[in-house]
Amino acid sequence: MELIKPGTNFNFVGNFRRALVFSGLLIVVGALSLTLRGPNYGIDFAGGTLVQVRFKQPTPIDEVRKALAGLELGEASIQDFGGNTNGGSEFLIRVPVKGDHLSDFSAQVTSALESRFGKDSWEIQRIETVGPRVGGELRWRAILAVIAATLMMGIYIWIRFELRFGIGAAAALFHDVLITVGALSLANYEFDLTIVAALLTVVGFSVNDTVIVSDRIRENLRKSRRDPLEKIINRSINETLSRTILTTGTAVLVLLALFFLGGNVINGFAFTLLVGFIIGTYSSIFIASPIVLFLQGTAFARAR
Numbered sequence: 001m002e003l004i005k006p007g008t009n010f011n012f013v014g015n016f017r018r019a020l021v022f023s024g025l026l027i028v029v030g031a032l033s034l035t036l037r038g039p040n041y042g043i044d045f046a047g048g049t050l051v052q053v054r055f056k057q058p059t060p061i062d063e064v065r066k067a068l069a070g071l072e073l074g075e076a077s078i079q080d081f082g083g084n085t086n087g088g089s090e091f092l093i094r095v096p097v098k099g100d101h102l103s104d105f106s107a108q109v110t111s112a113l114e115s116r117f118g119k120d121s122w123e124i125q126r127i128e129t130v131g132p133r134v135g136g137e138l139r140w141r142a143i144l145a146v147i148a149a150t151l152m153m154g155i156y157i158w159i160r161f162e163l164r165f166g167i168g169a170a171a172a173l174f175h176d177v178l179i180t181v182g183a184l185s186l187a188n189y190e191f192d193l194t195i196v197a198a199l200l201t202v203v204g205f206s207v208n209d210t211v212i213v214s215d216r217i218r219e220n221l222r223k224s225r226r227d228p229l230e231k232i233i234n235r236s237i238n239e240t241l242s243r244t245i246l247t248t249g250t251a252v253l254v255l256l257a258l259f260f261l262g263g264n265v266i267n268g269f270a271f272t273l274l275v276g277f278i279i280g281t282y283s284s285i286f287i288a289s290p291i292v293l294f295l296q297g298t299a300f301a302r303a304r
Contacts, residue, residue, distance in 0.1 A: 012237045012285055013230050013293055019286035023175060030182010037185060042192030043094065043128055045142070047135030049105050051093045052081065052125040053113065058089050059122075067116040068093070071108050081264055090125070142196040149200050150174055153207040161214050168291035169210045172283035176206050180276045189268040198269045202276030205251070209244055209284040216240050217289065229296050233289050241285075248281045 043050045053064075061080050068078070081090035095105060106127055113122055130138070150173040158166025177199055184195065216236040224232060252274065259270035 008238050008241070009234065010238055010241070011234060013234050013290050016286065016290035019282075019290075023179070023283075023287065026179045027175070027182060030179060030185060033182060033185040037188075039185065040188055040190050041135075041139065042190035043130050043135070044192040045135050045139040047130050047133075049095045050126075050128040051106060051109055052090065053093065053109070053122055054090045054125050055117070055122045056089070057121065059117070061091065063116070064091050067112050068109065071112055138193065142193065145196065146177060146199050146203070149203045150177065153203060157207070157210065157214065160211070161218055164292050164295040165214050167295065168288040169207060169214070171291055172210060172280075172288035173203050173206055175283050175287055176202055176276055176280045179279050180272060183275045184268070184272060187271060189271060194269050195272055198272035198276065201273060202280055205277055206280030206284060209247070209281055210288045212240050212243065213237055213284055213289055217292070229293055233293055237285055237289060244281060244284070248277055251277055
């Protein structure tokens with residue numbers, strides 16, 4: 001099954017500068033969002049306590065706020081987990097840096113809700129707590145994990161092909177992570193361990209497409225040694241384009257179903273994969289491969 005007919009010759013390398021400008025704009029917008037808003041860290045990274053409460057009947061969020069108004073919760077936030085305008089049935093109550101007082105906090109919430117709504121009209125679904133020191137360590141380790149995975153993928157491409165291919169792959173992977181993180185900030189999703197797992201998945205998916213394109217470039221280099229490298233790269237991308245679209249397209253269809261039907265618990269994870277997979281496919285074509293051409297004639301082109 002080929003969506004792109006043989007002989008198609010889109011000039012991908014010729015649009016490298018336009019793609020670079022487009023990518024630069026996306027990264028700048030994301031960086032501005034992170035700078036102005038600041039990262040929206042979840043309980044995993046910021047530390048604190050989270051309580052998910054479920055009511056048997058739809059309840060206005062203002063009623064929940066009134067019930068908890070008398071408690072000394074500091075900068076607590078109450079979020080409608082269902083997102084209904086007429087009142088949802090599930091709410092997330094977040095209190096930053098309250099990890100050492102979990103039993104007191106949960107008891108206070110239980111007492112306040114019982115006094116206003118009764119004992120049998122609601123139930124606690126889950127309670128999570130992370131101390132501030134643990135949250136800081138998790139945040140630092142998550143950053144190191146993403147950076148290490150990206151560098152290791154670049155080293156793998158270098159060993160399998162050439163150094164310039166590894167540099168192109170590493171640049172494309174950093175590009176994918178930066179844009180995906182910026183999109184998460186713009187959409188105001190929380191950064192937690194689930195998002196880190198999604199970012200690592202994006203790195204693995206993106207490098208898979210880069211390997212396919214790089215392998216075809218190497219194969220065509222052996223077949224057509226006299227052709228210019230620009231022509232070989234374009235031909236290689238066009239030859240693998242149908243496979244790229246089918247692979248990414250089927251994954252995106254699954255992620256769309258997960259995003260719209262999976263519920264709020266997995267919404268951020270699905271959003272991260274959606275953006276990352278699309279950007280990862282784009283970068284394999286417009287970022288990684290043109291960098292190989294850009295490094296032609298340098299010491300990187302001769303290094304193994």
